Amino acid sequence: MNNLTDTYAIIGAGPSGLAMARNFQKFNIPFMGFERHSSVGGLWDINNPHSTVYKSAHLISSKKMTEFSEFPMDEDVADFPSHYDLCKYFNDFADHFKLRENYKFNCEVKSLNKNEDGFWELTLNNDEKYLFRGVVIANGNLSEPNKPDFPGNFTGELIHSKEYKDPEVFKGKRVLIIGAGNSGCDIVVDAVHYADSVDMSVRRGYHFVPKYILGKPADTVGGMIKLPMKVKQFVDKKLLKLFTGDPERFGFPKADHDIYESHPVVNSLILHHIGHGDIRIQKGIEKFEGKNVHFKDGSIKEYDMILLATGYKLHYPFIDSKHLNLRGVTPDLFLNIFPPKEDNLFLIGLLEALGIGWEGRYKQGELIAQVVKSQLTQPEKFNEFASSRDENNEDLTGGLNYIKLDRMAYYVNKDVYLSKMKKYSEALI
Ligand SMILES: Cc1cc2nc3c(=O)[nH]c(=O)nc-3n(C[C@H](O)[C@H](O)[C@H](O)COP(=O)(O)OP(=O)(O)OC[C@H]3O[C@@H](n4cnc5c(N)ncnc54)[C@H](O)[C@@H]3O)c2cc1C
Numbered sequence: 001m002n003n004l005t006d007t008y009a010i011i012g013a014g015p016s017g018l019a020m021a022r023n024f025q026k027f028n029i030p031f032m033g034f035e036r037h038s039s040v041g042g043l044w045d046i047n048n049p050h051s052t053v054y055k056s057a058h059l060i061s062s063k064k065m066t067e068f069s070e071f072p073m074d075e076d077v078a079d080f081p082s083h084y085d086l087c088k089y090f091n092d093f094a095d096h097f098k099l100r101e102n103y104k105f106n107c108e109v110k111s112l113n114k115n116e117d118g119f120w121e122l123t124l125n126n127d128e129k130y131l132f133r134g135v136v137i138a139n140g141n142l143s144e145p146n147k148p149d150f151p152g153n154f155t156g157e158l159i160h161s162k163e164y165k166d167p168e169v170f171k172g173k174r175v176l177i178i179g180a181g182n183s184g185c186d187i188v189v190d191a192v193h194y195a196d197s198v199d200m201s202v203r204r205g206y207h208f209v210p211k212y213i214l215g216k217p218a219d220t221v222g223g224m225i226k227l228p229m230k231v232k233q234f235v236d237k238k239l240l241k242l243f244t245g246d247p248e249r250f251g252f253p254k255a256d257h258d259i260y261e262s263h264p265v266v267n268s269l270i271l272h273h274i275g276h277g278d279i280r281i282q283k284g285i286e287k288f289e290g291k292n293v294h295f296k297d298g299s300i301k302e303y304d305m306i307l308l309a310t311g312y313k314l315h316y317p318f319i320d321s322k323h324l325n326l327r328g329v330t331p332d333l334f335l336n337i338f339p340p341k342e343d344n345l346f347l348i349g350l351l352e353a354l355g356i357g358w359e360g361r362y363k364q365g366e367l368i369a370q371v372v373k374s375q376l377t378q379p380e381k382f383n384e385f386a387s388s389r390d391e392n393n394e395d396l397t398g399g400l401n402y403i404k405l406d407r408m409a410y411y412v413n414k415d416v417y418l419s420k421m422k423k424y425s426e427a428l429i
Pocket residue numbers: 011012013014015016017034035036037041042043044048050052053054057058059060061062066107108109110138139140141142143183318348349350356357358
């Protein structure tokens with residue numbers, strides 16, 4: 001057993017793990033990171049066997065809205081960089097701040113148990129054991145595929161988007177993509193250039209946002225004026241009507257939610273290709289039968305390949321879920337970071353919000369480091385924080401009625417979230 005009871009462990013060296021490492025470094029808190037891949041960058045490193053990016057993947061939020069503010073991307077990096085650029089960015093970040101030195105690579109954390117003294121026993125896949133004062137889980141939200149069970153059996157080729165890397169796999173095939181989230185929409189556009197035919201099965205309606213509005217990345221337009229959410233929803237819907245029109249005209253169901261009540265699809269090409277007849281929109285799935293797919297409207301079509309773009313599920317195989325305060329399948333955490341009654345267990349990156357970017361994860365890291373520091377140096381401030389943590393009654397929705405899906409259970413309103421983080425951060429100073 002390696003006894004490191006003054007040190008904090010970080011599980012993962014993706015954007016969130018690196019944001020944590022940098023903040024522990026800034027606050028002079030001893031830390032040690034573990035990453036199962038051979039390098040940093042998380043899912044943005046396509047060579048990481050657990051990466052869920054594909055050859056054509058780019059940011060869907062613009063670089064200015066996503067980057068770490070203390071480490072801006074180079075001027076010559078595009079507005080919506082590719083995963084290659086992003087992998088380089090995270091490697092540069094790790095090198096610039098010398099974070100690699102505190103990481104062990106090619107080691108997967110297999111188990112994490114709290115001992116009777118409150119320290120965390122961490123075991124690696126090579127059976128090495130460590131005892132840490134605390135642990136930050138930064139293992140990502142988008143690597144464990146969600147594969148719904150459809151009735152029947154499909155005898156063609158069936159893959160999940162996690163396995164998809166290269167559009168060559170579509171060559172000469174009649175392809176059906178199931179699901180129209182951001183990955184599904186990227187992949188369906190890839191398939192157009194390779195497949196014999198491309199259909200997309202869609203259950204729910206979406207709001208579509210183009211990548212550019214008036215020649216600027218859409219997420220940078222209008223940011224100067226802070227409007228109340230209801231007014232912003234009204235104005236942005238009008239703006240979208242002007243730029244993308246009505247998705248129902250292209251065969252999509254009517255959205256069952258208002259804009260910003262679910263993550264919008266940011267894609268300038270899908271409606272273009274539907275309009276050119278390259279992609280046909282189909283209803284939800286009734287069942288599979290051989291190579292045939294029966295849709296909810298009674299139509300039947302034959303395919304060679306189905307790609308499930310049905311998203312990912314949260315996955316914490318190394319820790320007993322009793323520590324995570326699960327509500328359904330999602331940890332119910334104060335500020336999406338702090339499990340109740342746990343002084344030395346933190347999650348970073350369990351966060352989705354329009355425009356929150358990696359800077360949002362960085363701010364989480366900053367608050368975690370402050371909380372750790374306060375435990376050691378200002379116990380009365382820490383105790384106050386811990387009682388807010390255990391009450392856990394901050395509303396982070398900004399009054400929006402997010403749709404009831406597992407992946408929306410940790411969605412927050414960016415402005416509200418950052419202002420709450422600031423409030424608790426200031427209270428700890
Ligand atoms: C196609 C695609 C497009 C996206 N576009 C955007 C975008 O435009 N803007 C945006 O903000 N976000 C986007 N995202 C979301 C993305 O999740 C975040 O940008 C970011 O990668 C999250 O970082 P993370 O560190 O939390 O997780 P990850 O990047 O998933 O990193 C987690 C790391 O933990 C490691 N790990 C996991 N389990 C263990 C273990 N047991 N032991 C050791 N190591 C472990 C993994 O190997 C990995 O390196 C996109 C995601 C995808 C898939």
